[in-house]
Amino acid sequence: MKTIQQHWYLLVCISFLSIPCGAQDNHFPFMLPEKKPDFPLSRALERNYENYVTPSPETNELYTQFKYTKLNGFDYSNADGTISRRDPSKVIFENGKYYVWYTYRHTVTSPKGAKSSTETIPSSDWDLSEIWYATSLDGFTWEEQGVAIPRPPKPNPGHRSVTTADILKWQGKYYMYYQGFSEASGLRGDDCPVLLSYAESPNGPWTATNKIVIPNGPKDSWDQYSIHDPYPLVYKDKIYLYYKSDFNQKPNLVRMQGLATAESPFGPFTKSSMNPVLASGHETTLFPFKQGIAALTIKDGNEHNTVQFAEDGVNFKIASMVELMPTAAGPYIPDAFTNTKDGRGITWGLAHFTAVNGWSTNHANLVRFDCDLSLDIDDPEMKKHHVYHSPGVYYKQQLTKEQKERIIKSNRELTGKTD
Numbered sequence: 246m247k248t249i250q251q252h253w254y255l256l257v258c259i260s261f262l263s264i265p266c267g268a269q270d271n272h273f274p275f276m277l278p279e280k281k282p283d284f285p286l287s288r289a290l291e292r293n294y295e296n297y298v299t300p301s302p303e304t305n306e307l308y309t310q311f312k313y314t315k316l317n318g319f320d321y322s323n324a325d326g327t328i329s330r331r332d333p334s335k336v337i338f339e340n341g342k343y344y345v346w347y348t349y350r351h352t353v354t355s356p357k358g359a360k361s362s363t364e365t366i367p368s369s370d371w372d373l374s375e376i377w378y379a380t381s382l383d384g385f386t387w388e389e390q391g392v393a394i395p396r397p398p399k400p401n402p403g404h405r406s407v408t409t410a411d412i413l414k415w416q417g418k419y420y421m422y423y424q425g426f427s428e429a430s431g432l433r434g435d436d437c438p439v440l441l442s443y444a445e446s447p448n449g450p451w452t453a454t455n456k457i458v459i460p461n462g463p464k465d466s467w468d469q470y471s472i473h474d475p476y477p478l479v480y481k482d483k484i485y486l487y488y489k490s491d492f493n494q495k496p497n498l499v500r501m502q503g504l505a506t507a508e509s510p511f512g513p514f515t516k517s518s519m520n521p522v523l524a525s526g527h528e529t530t531l532f533p534f535k536q537g538i539a540a541l542t543i544k545d546g547n548e549h550n551t552v553q554f555a556e557d558g559v560n561f562k563i564a565s566m567v568e569l570m571p572t573a574a575g576p577y578i579p580d581a582f583t584n585t586k587d588g589r590g591i592t593w594g595l596a597h598f599t600a601v602n603g604w605s606t607n608h609a610n611l612v613r614f615d616c617d618l619s620l621d622i623d624d625p626e627m628k629k630h631h632v633y634h635s636p637g638v639y640y641k642q643q644l645t646k647e648q649k650e651r652i653i654k655s656n657r658e659l660t661g662k663t664d
């Protein structure tokens with residue numbers, strides 16, 4: 246029979262053995278545990294295990310670097326600002342080739358601002374534009390095919406400019422959603438609704454409905470003035486169209502993203518009662534991923550430079566933080582319209598660089614990006630988690646004249662020296 250002391254001794258030993266080593270000696274293990282350890286963690290460590298698919302980027306399917314390649318096949322009039330191509334649609338593969346649509350501006354001058362704009366002088370880079378398209382066999386060299394959707398005659402909505410298109414394939418037909426401006430962008434914000442054209446083939450001809458398909462929200466609501474970057478996917482047997490709106494007035498414009506769903510490409514579209522569903526991001530770039538939807542949240546907002554994921558397409562969580570994201574990305578998404586419940590992700594697409602040659606000759610160039618946000622490739626090169634930038638990239642971020650003056654003034658106050 247054991248004595249009481251022996252019982253106590255046994256109990257202490259058992260409880261000592263059952264304490265995991267981290268808590269016992271208070272040292273986090275040298276080898277990063279793949280699963281969340283079973284002892285108290287700091288909030289940052291809790292987050293590292295709870296917010297991300299895996300605790301380090303190498304194995305995080307929604308983490309990537311982005312690589313950029315110049316495209317062949319587009320002429321930009323010696324970069325004088327009179328020709329611009331921007332805001333590419335998703336890339337689709339049809340008839341043995343890739344297709345992309347984009348905002349195309351060919352004007353007598355570069356953009357001159359809203360006050361100086363006329364019937365022929367553009368206010369902004371996307372003013373006085375049309376939607377053009379190009380095809381490619383490899384995604385690097387493109388053949389421009391010309392106009393897909395011209396500006397409709399006055400007084401149809403969009404008569405001033407049609408821009409920022411995106412494509413939907415639904416029951417074998419093609420639907421193009423795009424911004425329709427009826428006055429120069431910048432006269433009163435960047436205000437516009439969304440219009441729709443449709444075609445039997447990606448080569449067109451496109452029939453414009455000349456009707457607003459996604460209207461602005463009611464007075465005083467976040468999307469009362471602008472519905473930008475319409476971006477349709479097929480999800481849960483419906484059309485899930487994400488979009489962005491600008492709100493909160495200058496100089497503190499806020500950009501967030503909303504969702505509108507429909508059972509027919511012609512609508513009616515019902516806006517989600519949870520809108521805005523993404524609190525950050527400028528242009529929209531989303532894709533089916535596993536059973537949900539992933540989003541590149543690019544410029545603007547607290548959560549810019551993140552990839553996010555929503556299991557239900559509505560409630561997004563940050564899945565990774567990334568850098569040098571493609572602006573206005575239009576990815577190639579093989580399963581964008583297949584109503585998949587097992588989204589495979591993306592590896593490349595087109596994006597744009599703006600003000601490529603400075604602001605006086607402002608125009609944008611289309612560019613190719615590559616990445617590994619795919620369940621089907623495993624590219625360690627894309628999973629590195631730092632990017633080396635040459636000093637020139639940092640020095641390009643210069644202090645303004647006003648900032649320099651502020652610093653000089655505060656140094657003078659501190660040192661008492663006036664010269």
Ligand code: AAL
Binds near residue numbers: 332528
């Ligand atoms: C873009 C998009 C929309 C805006 C403008 C042209 O990058 O967000 O299309 O209206 O800028």
